Amino acid sequence: MASVSxxxxxxxxxxxxxxxxxxxxxxxxxLRGELAAGQHVNESELAVRFGTSRGxxxxxxxxxxxxxxVRSEKNRGVFVREISVDEADEIYDIREALDELIGQRVxxxxxxxxLRELExxxxxxxxxxxxxxxxxxxxKFHDLLVDFAGNARLTESYRLLTKGLLLFRLRxxxxxxxxxxxxTEHKAVVxxxxxxDGARAGQLLRQHAADSRARMHKAAALDPPT
Amino acid sequence: MASVSxxxxxxxxxxxxxxxxxxxxxxxxxLRGELAAGQHVNESELAVRFGTSRGxxxxxxxxxxxxxxVRSEKNRGVFVREISVDEADEIYDIREALDELIGQRVxxxxxxxxLRELExxxxxxxxxxxxxxxxxxxxKFHDLLVDFAGNARLTESYRLLTKGLLLFRLRxxxxxxxxxxxxTEHKAVVxxxxxxDGARAGQLLRQHAADSRARMHKAAALDPPT
DNA sequence: GTAATGTAGATTGTCAACAATCTACGATCA
DNA sequence: TGATCGTAGATTGTTGACAATCTACATTAC
Numbered sequence: 001m002a003s004v005s006x007x008x009x010x011x012x013x014x015x016x017x018x019x020x021x022x023x024x025x026x027x028x029x030x031l032r033g034e035l036a037a038g039q040h041v042n043e044s045e046l047a048v049r050f051g052t053s054r055g056x057x058x059x060x061x062x063x064x065x066x067x068x069x070v071r072s073e074k075n076r077g078v079f080v081r082e083i084s085v086d087e088a089d090e091i092y093d094i095r096e097a098l099d100e101l102i103g104q105r106v107x108x109x110x111x112x113x114x115l116r117e118l119e120x121x122x123x124x125x126x127x128x129x130x131x132x133x134x135x136x137x138x139x140k141f142h143d144l145l146v147d148f149a150g151n152a153r154l155t156e157s158y159r160l161l162t163k164g165l166l167l168f169r170l171r172x173x174x175x176x177x178x179x180x181x182x183x184t185e186h187k188a189v190v191x192x193x194x195x196x197d198g199a200r201a202g203q204l205l206r207q208h209a210a211d212s213r214a215r216m217h218k219a220a221a222l223d224p225p226t
Numbered sequence: 227m228a229s230v231s232x233x234x235x236x237x238x239x240x241x242x243x244x245x246x247x248x249x250x251x252x253x254x255x256x257l258r259g260e261l262a263a264g265q266h267v268n269e270s271e272l273a274v275r276f277g278t279s280r281g282x283x284x285x286x287x288x289x290x291x292x293x294x295x296v297r298s299e300k301n302r303g304v305f306v307r308e309i310s311v312d313e314a315d316e317i318y319d320i321r322e323a324l325d326e327l328i329g330q331r332v333x334x335x336x337x338x339x340x341l342r343e344l345e346x347x348x349x350x351x352x353x354x355x356x357x358x359x360x361x362x363x364x365x366k367f368h369d370l371l372v373d374f375a376g377n378a379r380l381t382e383s384y385r386l387l388t389k390g391l392l393l394f395r396l397r398x399x400x401x402x403x404x405x406x407x408x409x410t411e412h413k414a415v416v417x418x419x420x421x422x423d424g425a426r427a428g429q430l431l432r433q434h435a436a437d438s439r440a441r442m443h444k445a446a447a448l449d450p451p452t
Numbered sequence: 453g454t455a456a457t458g459t460a461g462a463t464t465g466t467c468a469a470c471a472a473t474c475t476a477c478g479a480t481c482a
Numbered sequence: 483t484g485a486t487c488g489t490a491g492a493t494t495g496t497t498g499a500c501a502a503t504c505t506a507c508a509t510t511a512c
Contacts, residue, residue, distance in 0.1 A: 017300050018495075019288060043464070053497045054464090055281065059288040062245060066292040068382075074243050075464060075503050090379040093327065101323045153316040153390075156294075157383065164379075244465075269494070279467045280494090301473050301494060 019059035022050055026060055030069055030080055031166055037082040041070065068164060083168040085220045091161050092213040096206050098158050103189065103205035105149040107198040114148045118190050125183050138181055145205070168216070185211065245285035248276055252286055256295055256306055257392055263308040267296065294390060309394040311446045317390050318439040322432050324384050329415065329431035331375040333424040340374045344416050351409045364407055371431070394442070411437065 026046065029035045041061065047054045061078050064070045072078045083091075110118070121141045128134040142162075146155045185208050192201035252272065255261045267287065273280045287304050290296045298304045309317075336344070347367045354360040368388075372381045411434050418427035 017298065020298075044462095055284075055496060058281075058465090059285055062285040062288045063292040066289040072243065072246075076505095077464060087379065090377045093331075093377055094324070094380055094383060097323045097327045098320070101319065105319075151316045151319055153313065154320055157320060157387075161383075270492095281466060284495090302475095303494060 018052065019056040019063070022046075022052070022056055023060035023063050025050065026064060027067075027069060027163075030064075031163065035080050037080050037167060039080050041078045041080060043077065067160060069167065081167060083164060085168075085217070088165060088168045088216060089213070091164050092209065092216075095158070095161050095165070096209045096213075098154065098161070099209040100202040100206040101154070102145050102149045102158070103193070103202035104198040105151065106145055107193045107196055107201040109150055110148045110193060114144075115190075115194055118144060118148070118193065122183065122186050122190050125186065134181075138186075141186060181212075181215075244278065245282040245289070248272075248278070248282055249286035249289050251276065252290060253295060253389075256290075257389065261306050263306050263393060265306050267304045267306060269303070293386060295393065307393060309390060311394075311443070314391060314394045314442060315439070317387050318435065318442075321384070321387050321391070322435045322439075324380065324387070325435040326428040326432040327380070328371055328375045328384070329419070329428035330424040331377065332371055333419045333422055333427040335376055336374045336419060340370075341416075341420055344370060344374075344419065348409065348412050348416055351412065360407075367412060407438075407441075 026035070026041075035041060043054045043057050043061070046057045050057070061070060061072070065072050065078065069081055070078045071081050106114075118141070121137055121144065125134060125137045125141070128137060146158045149155070185204070189201060189204045189208065192204055252261070252267075261267060269280045269283050269287070272283045276283070287296060287298070291298050291304065295307055296304045297307050332340075344367070347363055347370065351360060351363045351367070354363060372384045375381070411430070415427060415430045415434065418430055
């Protein structure tokens with residue numbers, strides 16, 4: 001059943017086009033693993049699911065292909081992309097550079113209110129005892145950071161890379177097999193930001209990304225080598 | 227006339243899908259300025275031009291929208307994107323970070339043969355007296371650098387950003403009004419790379435991008451403030 | 453038993469037509 | 483004169499149908 005969640009759907013359909021709505025919907029399907037990595041995506045199936053014809057579906061899939069979330073083989077259709085360790089490494093190379101940039105910029109330009117918001121999230125993580133909650137807060141923390149960097153295009157690029165990485169994690173392994181992400185690193189980053197030490201904040205955030213990469217490698221080593 | 231340039235077109239049509247071919251074709255139209263920034267893109271017009279129906283055209287346009295080369299307004303169609311100075315600045319923020327990464331990586335991993343190729347291009351630029359030739363060599367120089375960084379995803383991201391910038395330049399102004407790009411900077415970069423000094427190569431390449439940004443600002447200041 | 457061949461069903465690629473919406477321009481009225 | 487309304491043409495949004503291609507399975511030949 002094509003569940004319609006929001007109450008004011010009409011407003012969305014007025015401003016956003018149908019293909020773009022379908023695009024985010026399929027993206028959610030992929031990111032939640034309902035469409036597994038490597039799986040073939042059936043156009044007609046999606047069409048009946050969303051109650052449209054195949055046209056808008058195909059347009060959405062083209063956009064997702066450009067976003068590198070799916071790949072397309074002529075006359076065979078589109079497949080959910082699966083990311084190898086090497087490709088994840090490539091993404092991490094870029095992400096580390098962007099994280100450094102983010103740290104610098106946030107330290108330089110975050111408003112006092114934004115600083116408080118960052119501190120609050122880190123405190124909440126400290127108090128969190130549940131894995132899901134902790135994970136959500138962690139995502140939120142990094143989301144806030146990019147936003148506070150005050151560069152829309154940077155946000156866009158960063159989110160795109162992150163989605164690619166998520167695609168890898170959904171391949172089965174979960175962040176180093178546990179929730180090893182220590183909150184002490186987050187605290188150090190926030191401290192540097194509050195101190196307006198851009199260089200240090202950038203350095204710490206880059207290292208944070210590097211640690212995440214290391215956890216990925218550790219998890220991949222325990223796994224069937226694809 | 228839909229000019230068919232290559233002799234082995236059939237091979238291309240066998241492997242690549244029609245929409246993806248149309249996508250690069252439209253992209254060329256935009257990047258060459260035949261479709262001017264801000265201009266409305268007519269689907270039917272392109273359809274007859276490429277000898278297809280509107281379906282594949284629309285798919286290609288969706289991909290170009292995701293690549294941020296066009297924007298789309300519901301029921302009004304798609305328009306070639308126009309980049310403001312602020313947006314170009316955002317892109318330059320990212321590009322500087324990536325250029326530093328590129329410099330580092332190339333210094334660390336370029337093969338002797340690749341080093342020679344870089345040196346050759348810089349020499350050719352020295353000998354060049356024509357603006358077009360110099361410009362083409364300059365583009366080639368930076369293209370080689372990303373390639374030699376040995377990270378496909380980085381290449382992809384970098385090229386995407388560069389296209390966005392090109393979109394800005396085509397708004398009328400040409401690279402600081404002249405060809406101010408001094409070759410001495412290129413030589414310094416290559417020297418650092420040959421010396422395998424990654425840190426310095428990265429720093430120099432970042433500075434090179436920053437200079438390019440400065441030229442853009444200079445040109446924008448002479449222009450009607452959009 | 454295995455490999456090659458052939459066929460049926462399913463899926464993608466493309467198209468042409470129709471409905472919905474927008475835009476430009478002229479008519480009408482105060 | 484100026485503003486409002488309404489209509490005609492053009493353009494986009496979406497659909498259903500058809501052709502081309504692929505995939506899986508059964509049949510045949512060796």
